[in-house]
Amino acid sequence: MNVSTLLAHRSTLVAVVAIVVLAIVPFQLGPYDNGRITIIFVFAIAILGLNLIAGYTGQLSVAQSFFLGIGGYGSALLLDRVGVPSLLCIPLSGLLCLIVGGLIAIPVLRLRGFYLMVVTLALTFLLSPLLKRFPELTGGAEGLSVSTPTPLGGLYDDQWIYLVSLVVAAILFWAARNLVRSQYGPAMIAIREREIVAEAVGVDASRIKTQAFAIASMYAGIAGSLYVFAIGYASPDSFGMHLGLLLFAGAFIGGIATIPGAIIGAAFVQLVPQYASNINDSFTSVIFGAAIILAVRFFPDGLAGLGRDAIARFRRKPADAPGHPTSTIPAAGSAVREATPRKERASS
Numbered sequence: 001m002n003v004s005t006l007l008a009h010r011s012t013l014v015a016v017v018a019i020v021v022l023a024i025v026p027f028q029l030g031p032y033d034n035g036r037i038t039i040i041f042v043f044a045i046a047i048l049g050l051n052l053i054a055g056y057t058g059q060l061s062v063a064q065s066f067f068l069g070i071g072g073y074g075s076a077l078l079l080d081r082v083g084v085p086s087l088l089c090i091p092l093s094g095l096l097c098l099i100v101g102g103l104i105a106i107p108v109l110r111l112r113g114f115y116l117m118v119v120t121l122a123l124t125f126l127l128s129p130l131l132k133r134f135p136e137l138t139g140g141a142e143g144l145s146v147s148t149p150t151p152l153g154g155l156y157d158d159q160w161i162y163l164v165s166l167v168v169a170a171i172l173f174w175a176a177r178n179l180v181r182s183q184y185g186p187a188m189i190a191i192r193e194r195e196i197v198a199e200a201v202g203v204d205a206s207r208i209k210t211q212a213f214a215i216a217s218m219y220a221g222i223a224g225s226l227y228v229f230a231i232g233y234a235s236p237d238s239f240g241m242h243l244g245l246l247l248f249a250g251a252f253i254g255g256i257a258t259i260p261g262a263i264i265g266a267a268f269v270q271l272v273p274q275y276a277s278n279i280n281d282s283f284t285s286v287i288f289g290a291a292i293i294l295a296v297r298f299f300p301d302g303l304a305g306l307g308r309d310a311i312a313r314f315r316r317k318p319a320d321a322p323g324h325p326t327s328t329i330p331a332a333g334s335a336v337r338e339a340t341p342r343k344e345r346a347s348s
Contacts, residue, residue: 019170023163031158036270038158038230041165042223043266047251048176048259049219054248055257056180057212058192060113062244063104063120064220067097069127069239071224076144076234077137086149086229090168093225094218101217105210124241131236143235146228165226172219177259179215188212249288252295255302264303 026034046064053059071093078084078092108119131138138144151160179185190198191205199205228234250269255261268291276283299306 015170015173019166022166026159026162031156034158034162035230036274038162038165039227040263040266040270041162041169042227042230043247043250043270044262045169045172045226046220046223046247047254047265048173048262049216049223050247050251051256051258051262052176052179052188052219053209053212053216054251055255055261056185056188056192057209058195059109059209059213060117061120061213061216062117062241062248063123064216064247065239065241065244066120066123066127067101067217067220068224068227068243069131069236070100071097071221072228072234072239073131073138073144073224074221075225076146076228079149080144080147087164090164090222090225094222097221097224098214098218101221102210102214104217105213109206109209109213121241121244124239124244128236128240138236139234141236143233143238146232146234148232149229161226161230165230168222168226172222173259173262176219180259184208184211246288249292251302253291253302255304256300258302258304261302261304268303 022037025037029037046068050061050064053061074093074096075086075089078089079086084092104123108116111119132141135141148157149160149164151157155163180188187198187203187208190201190203191208195205224239246269250265251262252265253268254263254265272287272291273284276287295302
């Protein structure tokens with residue numbers, strides 16, 4: 001294998017090495033640190049779903065905490081009330097949120113921008129009182145205790161849920177990477193940039209936005225399932241507006257339209273509050289507010305975007321240097337046309 005081939009697959013190689021290293025980590029750390037990293041995996045999955053709907057499709061949504069709650073409570077009920085195996089609860093919770101998200105998306109995605117964000121914010125307010133309304137099923141305000149999944153291979157509980165979360169996160173990140181590199185990626189970006197133009201060239205914006213919202217909901221549902229398994233508890237107040245805004249902030253700080261940005265954002269929202277609270281409880285809000293302002297003002301592509309831009313400058317060819325501008329409009333048009341089904345183009 002020559003050097004050019006290695007460079008072409010560098011992202012895959014980096015990902016494989018990272019997964020191998022992370023798979024070794026739980027055997028070197030204690031339960032507390034393993035638990036913190038597990039929550040980073042969980043938040044990364046939820047933020048990744050948010051990136052698909054907000055970053056790539058341009059639909060501002062803070063409803064991820066709503067679907068986290070549905071997935072979390074769904075897994076808790078399936079495991080403790082129905083007796084479904086813990087590993088099977090994870091995809092079932094994702095499927096439940098995929099269906100619910102698709103149904104909600106049909107009327108909700110008729111709105112745009114600020115109005116869509118307000119409606120999705122209302123969903124986060126709706127979940128907690130709804131869960132408290134049926135105490136015989138959901139445990140009411142006290143929530144539900146979730147049985148710890150039985151570890152395999154002689155692993156401890158914290159090591160088991162860590163490795164399960166790592167494997168699930170790796171699969172979902174691989175799926176998201178392939179999705180944005182398929183014909184749907186340019187179509188989603190075209191909708192984000194110019195929805196009217198995208199529809200004019202045959203992109204079915206309503207269908208793609210609905211599918212993106214449903215997929216984002218599925219990611220959140222899977223994250224919610226892993227979350228309750230990691231903490232062993234499902235509480236209505238754990239999935240409120242605060243968590244939704246936290247994930248939204250993590251998406252912006254990490255990189256709103258990047259795959260690696262979900263990991264960076266998740267690490268930020270999980271670790272920074274803990275270290276800030278050790279200094280002063282009021283520092284958490286200050287740091288988050290300042291980080292969002294800095295992200296919007298100085299690096300709108302997030303921390304992941306900074307690294308990507310640095311690599312791009314390092315590898316920039318002379319023809320792409322300042323003073324040799326190139327137009328991206330033809331390339332964007334070609335991408336949209338590639339994302340348009342051939343039959344639609346023929347009929348038009």
